[in-house]
Amino acid sequence: xxxxxxxxxxxxxxxxxxxxxxxxxxxxxxxxxxxxxxxxxxxxxxxxxxxxxxxxxxxxxxxxxxxxxxxxxxxxxxxxxxxxxxxxxxxxxxxxxxxxxxxxxxxxxxxxxxxxxxxxxxxxxxxxxxxxxxxxxxxxxxxxxxxxxxxxxxxxxxxxxxxxxxxxxxxxxxxxxxxxxxxxxxxxxxxxxxxxxxxxxxxxxxxxxxxxxxxxxxxxxxxxxxxxxxxxxxxx
Amino acid sequence: xxxxxxxxxxxxxxxxxxxxxxxxxxxxxxxxxxxxxxxxxxxxxxxxxxxxxxxxxxxxxxxxxxxxxxxxxxxxxxxxxxxxxxxxxxxxxxxxxxxxxxxxxxxxxxxxxxxxxxxxxxxxxxxxxxxxxxxxxxxxxxxxxxxxxxxxxxxxxxxxxxxxxxxxxxxxxxxxxxxxxxxxxxxxxxxx
Numbered sequence: 001x002x003x004x005x006x007x008x009x010x011x012x013x014x015x016x017x018x019x020x021x022x023x024x025x026x027x028x029x030x031x032x033x034x035x036x037x038x039x040x041x042x043x044x045x046x047x048x049x050x051x052x053x054x055x056x057x058x059x060x061x062x063x064x065x066x067x068x069x070x071x072x073x074x075x076x077x078x079x080x081x082x083x084x085x086x087x088x089x090x091x092x093x094x095x096x097x098x099x100x101x102x103x104x105x106x107x108x109x110x111x112x113x114x115x116x117x118x119x120x121x122x123x124x125x126x127x128x129x130x131x132x133x134x135x136x137x138x139x140x141x142x143x144x145x146x147x148x149x150x151x152x153x154x155x156x157x158x159x160x161x162x163x164x165x166x167x168x169x170x171x172x173x174x175x176x177x178x179x180x181x182x183x184x185x186x187x188x189x190x191x192x193x194x195x196x197x198x199x200x201x202x203x204x205x206x207x208x209x210x211x212x213x214x215x216x217x218x219x220x221x222x223x224x225x226x227x228x229x230x231x232x233x234x235x236x
Numbered sequence: 237x238x239x240x241x242x243x244x245x246x247x248x249x250x251x252x253x254x255x256x257x258x259x260x261x262x263x264x265x266x267x268x269x270x271x272x273x274x275x276x277x278x279x280x281x282x283x284x285x286x287x288x289x290x291x292x293x294x295x296x297x298x299x300x301x302x303x304x305x306x307x308x309x310x311x312x313x314x315x316x317x318x319x320x321x322x323x324x325x326x327x328x329x330x331x332x333x334x335x336x337x338x339x340x341x342x343x344x345x346x347x348x349x350x351x352x353x354x355x356x357x358x359x360x361x362x363x364x365x366x367x368x369x370x371x372x373x374x375x376x377x378x379x380x381x382x383x384x385x386x387x388x389x390x391x392x393x394x395x396x397x398x399x400x401x402x403x404x405x406x407x408x409x410x411x412x413x414x415x416x417x418x419x420x421x422x423x424x425x426x427x428x
Contacts, residue, residue, distance in 0.1 A: 102310030109360055110313060113320050118356055233315040234403045235322055 003057040003071065005208060006089035007082045013052045016081045021050055023077045026069070038165065045166040046070070060166050068212075075208035090211040091197040094219050095159045097150065098227060099186035107149040107188055114230055131191075138218050140204060141196045147226065150191035156182060158191060190227065194219055314364045321357040322402035325370065328353065329395035333388045347383055350374070365406040370398075372415045376423025386422065393421050 017037060021030070027039035027048060036051035044066055046059035055078075057070055078084070100107055108129060112121050115132050131148030150158065161181055167174055196215045198206060206214075328350045336343055354374045358367045373394065377383040401414055418425045 100312070102313040106310050106313035110316050110320075113317060118352060231312070231316050232319050233312065235319055235326075235399050 001059050001062050001067065001095075002091075002093045003067075003212065004054055004089070004091045005074070005078075005087060006054045006091070007086045008088060009052040013081060017050065020077060020081045023080075024048055024070070024073055026073075040165050042166060042168040042171075047162065047165040048074075049165075058162055058165070060161050071208065071212045075212075078208060084205055084207060085201075087201070087205075089197060089199050090206065090208075090215075091195070092212070092215045092219075093196075094192070094194045094223075096192045096194070096223065097155065097159070097186060097189035098192070098223075099189045100231075102188060104149055104151050104188045107190065110230060111149055138196075138222070139214065140198055140200075140206075141215065141218055142198070143218070143222075144193075144195040144197075145222075146191075146193040148191055150189050152185050152187050155185045155189075155191075158193070190230070192223055192226075194223065309361075309363050314361060317357070317361050318364055318366050318402055321353060321361075321366075321370075322398050324353045325350065325398050326395045329391050329398070332386075332391040333395065336386075336388055336391065338384060343384070347377075351378075365408050365411045366401065368408065369401060369411045369414055372425045373418055373423065376418050376425040379424050382423065390422055394418075 014035070018032075021032075021037040021039060024039050027041050029040040029042065031038045031040070036049065039048040039050075041047070044059075044063065045061040046057070046066060048070065049056045049058075055074055057067070057074070059067055105128070108127075111130055111132075112127070116130070121127065129149065131146060133146045134144075136143050136145075161178070163174075163178055167177060171177065196218060198211060328346055331346055332343070351374065354370045358371055361367060377386065397414065397417065401411075404410070415425055
């Protein structure tokens, strides 16, 4: 998951950067070049980056309680560096794999049947790999979704594990750890890239927590409904 | 004997061995010649023997080689594809129930749709016993163009039968009983 709040930059920000970053003491590691601060937790594999135009929270091992805690802290302390009306964009992106107990070809067949007319698949010479990309609106959210079958060896091309920020550079077993992460991906899975953003604040000015809760609800409901539709086993 | 002939003979022998011996789960049958790998028989969930190898022709040398298949068909995949096929078939049969008449020119279009749906499913999921039932149903309707004279009540019964069968765990014995029921409602399926 990648969560980001973008705001209008101003020069006064740099005076407040360090004191704001100090609020996030649950991150044991930090790095700064005076223009931005990067806070990291190698055990929980999440990080927070703060610069003059955005706060970005990223996790490679999503944990509801840890993530909610960080978002709450951002929401609680945001006024120290900005006011809500300075926000220009909210964004949250989920990259997920839903493991399935079937071959890649079977999963591809199911998705073809569920999403395409047989005439189309025949016209395309029965494609052996498909994906579906859609853009839609849900409440105030602009949603972008890409969904498709995925083999284990393809995952690294679509889900980039943030090795720089989520793996301790001083760890001598670093390469083994990266290798074991790549090895732990499922053989066959439904890959979903779900991006939700708000850029238009004319109707409503969201707080950070409100946006986060709305996005989580939209994402969970959306993906659950999609998977239930794709893997429907019985007629009602 | 040319190398190609020898290879083909070995492949033919091993194909016969694998299907006739009905290897048990975990058991091994082997053809002990230099180019053949050990094959392993596996039973799928319906108790049918599943051949664990496939023949691949090498286009350069014109020889055949045996390659081990990855895995037996997934039960979940079969059920999902079956449900999707059933939904489409029921939708078409309900159209027939509501609209079919000898004067309605759309009937032929819908029958063609029925045919495509059934044949698409059978082609990709032939190992599902449900394929046997829907093929028998199609043959019964197509035989002597019975589908033109079939009344709306029969189409309604067919839709209900598909709904009942689709949600069940199936084997070929159960499907045979349902095929006999097709005959009872007026489709001539028994000659097949």
